[in-house]
Amino acid sequence: MTVTEITEFLNAHDIKPSYQRIKVYECLINQGNHMTVESIYRELIATIPTLSKTTIYNTLKIFEDHHILNVINLNGNEMRYDLILDEHGHFQCKICQEIFDFPIQEPRIQIEQINGFKIEERNVFLKGICKDCLEKQ
Amino acid sequence: MTVTEITEFLNAHDIKPSYQRIKVYECLINQGNHMTVESIYRELIATIPTLSKTTIYNTLKIFEDHHILNVINLNGNEMRYDLILDEHGHFQCKICQEIFDFPIQEPRIQIEQINGFKIEERNVFLKGICKDCLEKQ
DNA sequence: GTATCTGCAAAACATTTGCAATTCT
DNA sequence: AGAATTGCAAATGTTTTGCAGATAC
Numbered sequence: 001m002t003v004t005e006i007t008e009f010l011n012a013h014d015i016k017p018s019y020q021r022i023k024v025y026e027c028l029i030n031q032g033n034h035m036t037v038e039s040i041y042r043e044l045i046a047t048i049p050t051l052s053k054t055t056i057y058n059t060l061k062i063f064e065d066h067h068i069l070n071v072i073n074l075n076g077n078e079m080r081y082d083l084i085l086d087e088h089g090h091f092q093c094k095i096c097q098e099i100f101d102f103p104i105q106e107p108r109i110q111i112e113q114i115n116g117f118k119i120e121e122r123n124v125f126l127k128g129i130c131k132d133c134l135e136k137q
Numbered sequence: 138m139t140v141t142e143i144t145e146f147l148n149a150h151d152i153k154p155s156y157q158r159i160k161v162y163e164c165l166i167n168q169g170n171h172m173t174v175e176s177i178y179r180e181l182i183a184t185i186p187t188l189s190k191t192t193i194y195n196t197l198k199i200f201e202d203h204h205i206l207n208v209i210n211l212n213g214n215e216m217r218y219d220l221i222l223d224e225h226g227h228f229q230c231k232i233c234q235e236i237f238d239f240p241i242q243e244p245r246i247q248i249e250q251i252n253g254f255k256i257e258e259r260n261v262f263l264k265g266i267c268k269d270c271l272e273k274q
Numbered sequence: 275g276t277a278t279c280t281g282c283a284a285a286a287c288a289t290t291t292g293c294a295a296t297t298c299t
Numbered sequence: 300a301g302a303a304t305t306g307c308a309a310a311t312g313t314t315t316t317g318c319a320g321a322t323a324c
Contacts, residue, residue, distance in 0.1 A: 016278080016279085016323090018278095018279065018280085018322090018323090020279085020280075021279095036313095037313080037314085038313090050280085050281075051280090051281085052280070052281040052282070053281090053313095053314090054280075054281055054282080054314095054315085054316095055279080055280055055281065057314065057315075058279080058280080058281095071213065073210040073211075073212070073213040074210070075210070076208070076210045076216045076288090076289085077312090077313080078312090078313065078314095079213045079313085079314085091254060091256070093254075094257070100254075116268035116271065117228060117230075117237075117265055117266070117267055117268055117271075118265045118266040118271055119228070119263050119264075119265040120231070120264055120265040120266070121263065121264040121265065122261070122262075122263050122264075123260075123261070123262040123263070123264075124259070124260070124261050124262075125259075125260040125261075125262065126256050126258065126259050126260070127256075127257055127258040127259075127260075128254055128255045128256040128257040128258065129254070129255040129257070130254055131253035131254055134253065134254075134255055153298095153303075153304085155297090155298090155303090155304065155305085157304085157305075158304095173288095174288080174289085175288090187305085187306075188305090188306085189305070189306040189307070190288095190289090190306090191289095191290085191291090191305075191306055191307080192304080192305055192306065194288095194289070194290075195304080195305080195306095213313095213314085214287090214288080215287090215288065215289095216288085216289085
């Protein structure tokens with residue numbers, strides 16, 4: 001995705017495409033999902049030496065409000081941020097702590113059980129032991 | 138569940154049944170799921186005036202380590218604690234913020250997609266608008 | 275020229291840690 | 300007495316807030 005395309009995308013979602021916002025969005029695309037404010041900061045501080053974490057927080061909040069970003073919290077530590085691209089779940093290994101994405105193809109999880117409720121977001125979060133760590137045991 | 142039963146239950150899980158631990162467990166049973174440290178504290182401080190939040194944190198950590206409690210974090214604020222009774226998901230209303238439980242009867246969420254991974258815990262967290270808030274709109 | 279955006283510094287808040295006092299056996 | 304538990308106070312780490320300076324239209 002080029003800078004021009006990001007600019008158009010942000011405009012289309014009523015987000016003014018400032019330099020910082022474009023860079024944060026670019027970072028989320030290039031670095032993949034479940035980034036933290038800290039990891040975004042570390043990634044961008046070389047390019048934007050004056051960048052503050054407050055701006056990252058502000059930007060992510062705006063992205064969330066405009067529904068182009070999902071915010072999740074897997075373990076009670078830092079918040080993690082996912083661009084809304086495809087619907088996927090998260091698996092975190094209890095040993096190496098790494099987070100893996102996996103597709104959710106089952107569109108309804110007994111949603112009819114919750115009668116009259118409007119469901120707008122779904123998060124599926126699994127914990128266990130990943131293949132590599134299992135083999136090391 | 139009587140105090141005697143809780144005592145036996147904790148003993149059976151290799152947890153020494155101190156007064157505070159019994160009271161915290163009792164609170165989790167009586168007040169239902171997704172309680173926070175703060176809400177447990179407010180509930181118990183009348184009964185145990187010397188109670189500290191550190192003890193609640195300690196106790197919940199022990200319960201978690203001994204697999205009688207699940208810890209979840211829905212919104213990045215406080216952690217929430219669920220006794221492991223039946224498997225259920227959580228639905229949080231974006232308007233009134235209330236959290237509802239719902240049963241998960243579908244045992245596998247495309248788990249075969251994650252080949253060779255050992256899945257030990259599953260959390261399903263939905264967000265949307267609850268019936269009451271929908272009707273008020 | 276006015277409104278918006280940025281970013282520093284301080285505040286807020288949940289959780290963890292160190293350690294001394296207490297309790298239990 | 301000895302070991303485990305409790306709880307106060309301080310530290311930690313993430314996120315939020317207030318506000319002044321910078322930027323954009």
